[in-house]
Amino acid sequence: MNQEPLVRVEGLKKYFTLHRGKVLKAVDDVSFSIRKGETLGLVGESGCGKTTVGRTLLKLYQPDSGRIFFHGEDITKVSGSRKKELCCKMQMIYQDPYASLNPFMTVGEIISEGLDIHRIGSSRAERSEIMYGLLEKVGLHREHANRFPHEFSGGQRQRVGIARSLAVNPEFVVCDEAISALDVSVQAQIINLLMDFRDQMGLTYLFIAHDLSVVRCISQRVAVMYMGKIVETGSVEEIYSHPAHPYTRGLMEAVPVADPEYEKKKVYTPMQGEVPSPVNPPPGCRFADRCPLACGECRQKEPALRQVGTDHLAACCRL
Ligand SMILES: Nc1ncnc2c1ncn2[C@@H]1O[C@H](COP(=O)(O)OP(=O)(O)O)[C@@H](O)[C@H]1O
Numbered sequence: 001m002n003q004e005p006l007v008r009v010e011g012l013k014k015y016f017t018l019h020r021g022k023v024l025k026a027v028d029d030v031s032f033s034i035r036k037g038e039t040l041g042l043v044g045e046s047g048c049g050k051t052t053v054g055r056t057l058l059k060l061y062q063p064d065s066g067r068i069f070f071h072g073e074d075i076t077k078v079s080g081s082r083k084k085e086l087c088c089k090m091q092m093i094y095q096d097p098y099a100s101l102n103p104f105m106t107v108g109e110i111i112s113e114g115l116d117i118h119r120i121g122s123s124r125a126e127r128s129e130i131m132y133g134l135l136e137k138v139g140l141h142r143e144h145a146n147r148f149p150h151e152f153s154g155g156q157r158q159r160v161g162i163a164r165s166l167a168v169n170p171e172f173v174v175c176d177e178a179i180s181a182l183d184v185s186v187q188a189q190i191i192n193l194l195m196d197f198r199d200q201m202g203l204t205y206l207f208i209a210h211d212l213s214v215v216r217c218i219s220q221r222v223a224v225m226y227m228g229k230i231v232e233t234g235s236v237e238e239i240y241s242h243p244a245h246p247y248t249r250g251l252m253e254a255v256p257v258a259d260p261e262y263e264k265k266k267v268y269t270p271m272q273g274e275v276p277s278p279v280n281p282p283p284g285c286r287f288a289d290r291c292p293l294a295c296g297e298c299r300q301k302e303p304a305l306r307q308v309g310t311d312h313l314a315a316c317c318r319l
């Protein structure tokens with residue numbers, strides 16, 4: 001059965017023009033698809049373009065080229081009332097809920113805002129009931145509705161952020177580093193909450209993180225980004241058991257494993273250097289300057305994604 005994925009992206013490019021006409025290629029020809037109910041983990045170091053992918057998908061940025069499909073409909077250029085309808089269907093959960101929650105609004109007002117804008121519920125009383133129900137669903141209490149964001153802990157604020165995003169009944173949610181700023185114990189609670197919602201509401205996630213270990217427990221599929229490009233993608237089983245791209249392997253080596261024997265044997269080779277600027281990227285493979293396997297060809301020819309296993313693609317000419 002060849003079912004249309006919920007979200008499909010083809011050749012997405014988003015460039016930012018900086019001063020003196022310099023062009024920053026934040027997202028440079030990215031393609032992927034996400035099936036309904038599935039979670040795609042999007043991983044890579046800071047600055048590789050993950051947030052820009054998420055924001056472009058949600059129509060907060062207009063792409064420079066490429067196409068975005070939702071339920072098979074080309075939504076790349078939608079505007080007006082259709083765009084507003086899509087805002088309900090596609091939501092975002094942010095890394096720093098403190099920055100994204102209005103400090104002058106009560107939690108009840110914050111959660112109700114989307115219900116009011118999109119006229120969900122037939123009366124004010126019904127909207128209030130939906131809001132209280134959401135508070136309870138995310139593990140808070142009715143009494144919390146009258147409090148302000150600063151009165152909550154980081155984990156509780158993220159619960160408010162989740163309730164706000166889910167209030168409008170989305171189908172697709174971009175979780176942009178949604179747990180990265182939280183304590184490890186709280187991270188697990190929020191991941192469990194997100195997984196419960198996925199199962200109960202049939203949600204589909206793009207789960208963005210810089211940490212490979214976090215993505216593993218929530219995703220079915222993973223895409224690894226480097227300087228605006230996807231360098232490796234595949235099922236979680238494939239990527240974690242046979243990482244192919246030297247960049248993915250470098251990221252994996254950096255993740256500590258809770259097994260002292262494994263850690264003792266691990267030959268820790270931290271990646272050299274830093275992510276170069278995506279302004280005027282070098283010709284050839286963008287990872288070449290940091291890659292232990294790089295050869296002359298790597299600096300001339302840009303590698304394309306190609307099959308390296310079942311449901312597993314990587315872009316490296318040394319494989
Ligand atoms: N609005 C913007 N204007 C100019 N440059 C931007 C803008 N947003 C992001 N960038 C740049 O695009 C690149 C990718 O950024 P981003 O998508 O935020 O990466 P990530 O989320 O992976 O850390 C970075 O070099 C960043 O500085």
Ligand SMILES: [Mg+2]
Pocket residue numbers: 050051052176177
């Ligand atoms: Mg980001």
